[in-house]
Amino acid sequence: MHQLKTDLVVTSPGRINLIGEHTDYNDGFVLPAAIDKVIILKLGKNGTTNECRIQSEGFGEVVHIDLGNIAKSNNDWENYILGVLHELILLTDKLRGFDCSIESHLPIGSGVSSSAALECGLAFGLNELFGLGLTKWDIIQLSQRAEHNYVGTKCGIMDQFASVMGKDEQVMLLDCKTLAFEYIPVNIEPYRILMLNTNVKHNLAFGEYNVRREQCQQGLTIVGNKFQIGGTFRNVTMQMLDDCKKEMEDVIYNRCSYVVQENQRVLEAVAALRANKMETFGELLYQTHKGLSEQFEVSCPELDFLVDFSKNWEEVLGARMMGGGFGGCTLNIVHKEAIASFVKEAGKVYKEKFSLELSAFQTVPSKGTSILKRNG
Ligand code: GLA
Numbered sequence: 001m002h003q004l005k006t007d008l009v010v011t012s013p014g015r016i017n018l019i020g021e022h023t024d025y026n027d028g029f030v031l032p033a034a035i036d037k038v039i040i041l042k043l044g045k046n047g048t049t050n051e052c053r054i055q056s057e058g059f060g061e062v063v064h065i066d067l068g069n070i071a072k073s074n075n076d077w078e079n080y081i082l083g084v085l086h087e088l089i090l091l092t093d094k095l096r097g098f099d100c101s102i103e104s105h106l107p108i109g110s111g112v113s114s115s116a117a118l119e120c121g122l123a124f125g126l127n128e129l130f131g132l133g134l135t136k137w138d139i140i141q142l143s144q145r146a147e148h149n150y151v152g153t154k155c156g157i158m159d160q161f162a163s164v165m166g167k168d169e170q171v172m173l174l175d176c177k178t179l180a181f182e183y184i185p186v187n188i189e190p191y192r193i194l195m196l197n198t199n200v201k202h203n204l205a206f207g208e209y210n211v212r213r214e215q216c217q218q219g220l221t222i223v224g225n226k227f228q229i230g231g232t233f234r235n236v237t238m239q240m241l242d243d244c245k246k247e248m249e250d251v252i253y254n255r256c257s258y259v260v261q262e263n264q265r266v267l268e269a270v271a272a273l274r275a276n277k278m279e280t281f282g283e284l285l286y287q288t289h290k291g292l293s294e295q296f297e298v299s300c301p302e303l304d305f306l307v308d309f310s311k312n313w314e315e316v317l318g319a320r321m322m323g324g325g326f327g328g329c330t331l332n333i334v335h336k337e338a339i340a341s342f343v344k345e346a347g348k349v350y351k352e353k354f355s356l357e358l359s360a361f362q363t364v365p366s367k368g369t370s371i372l373k374r375n376g
Contacts, residue, residue, distance in 0.1 A: 005044030012121025015162035024156025033365035034166020048097030083150025111328025116159035166368035282318025289320035298325030
């Protein structure tokens with residue numbers, strides 16, 4: 001272990017999303033929250049102009065980065081860091097050499113967005129350390145660009161937004177078109193948010209995400225040629241899609257109709273949450289899963305199996321796959337008294353079917369990226 005310098009400790013959370021999947025890059029609505037599972041970053045100025053030393057638990061040796069010579073790496077996790085440094089250098093000349101050690105308590109590849117937690121935590125910490133004067137929105141958007149430009153996923157804004165803006169016991173309704181948002185208290189007693197991690201991440205995930213984005217864009221172009229929609233998916237209706245159906249391939253129609261319907265579901269889910277109509281809320285989650293599985297086609301057998309299994313339990317109000325898809329977690333709304341037996345049974349049948357371990361964790365909406373401690 002090298003002795004790295006620590007001036008401040010940053011905590012940066014993963015996120016869940018109650019509803020509104022694959023809507024963020026379509027100018028739609030999402031309902032995410034930061035969670036109580038985090039990445040911890042210890043950061044310190046090391047007195048050099050350009051030399052950065054990064055240590056990540058689990059990756060062993062220290063990685064050296066020269067701020068004067070930032071380029072993409074073949075190593076995925078390094079690209080999250082390099083991408084953030086690249087974006088920061090474009091915005092400021094105040095960055096100097098630093099040490100950073102990273103400790104993750106987030107299951108990687110499980111769809112709770114360890115990547116956004118890392119990007120935002122690093123950007124947030126360096127902003128504090130060097131007084132860069134960036135706002136929270138600067139941090140959110142530069143982290144998203146880092147992912148586009150260095151990692152190659154053309155992600156939306158949801159994950160970075162949720163990680164930075166989270167608040168205890170609140171979910172956030174974000175309008176991804178205007179970036180207006182509001183906090184909504186989550187009082188779902190006697191229910192809990194339970195995540196079931198399939199522990200699979202199918203290879204498809206990476207490229208297919210960008211393919212979905214392009215397909216939505218294609219549909220938007222076709223609708224835009226016929227109707228005045230101001231270039232935004234937000235103005236697309238089911239009627240318009242039906243009127244354009246002959247001009248688009250079925251697959252494009254399916255992707256686009258999912259997005260239009262999912263936006264509507266987010267608004268209905270928010271109304272249900274506010275009125276404490278938890279059965280309605282749960283039903284909407286099941287509808288979302290069906291849409292993601294059949295129309296958007298980003299689910300996988302493991303996720304479908306868990307969602308179907310949950311339907312046998314009256315103590316489970318709703319369940320769906322969460323995040324980009326092709327693996328990761330299902331999100332379940334479960335009565336607190338049934339959690340232990342539900343987890344046990346789900347684990348048993350899942351193992352019988354797929355010869356894989358299922359992992360489960362409960363989570364609650366929690367605060368966003370913040371300083372845990374300052375030295376000196
Ligand atoms: C990933 C992306 C997000 C969002 C979700 C799907 O997590 O990073 O921007 O598109 O998938 O809702």
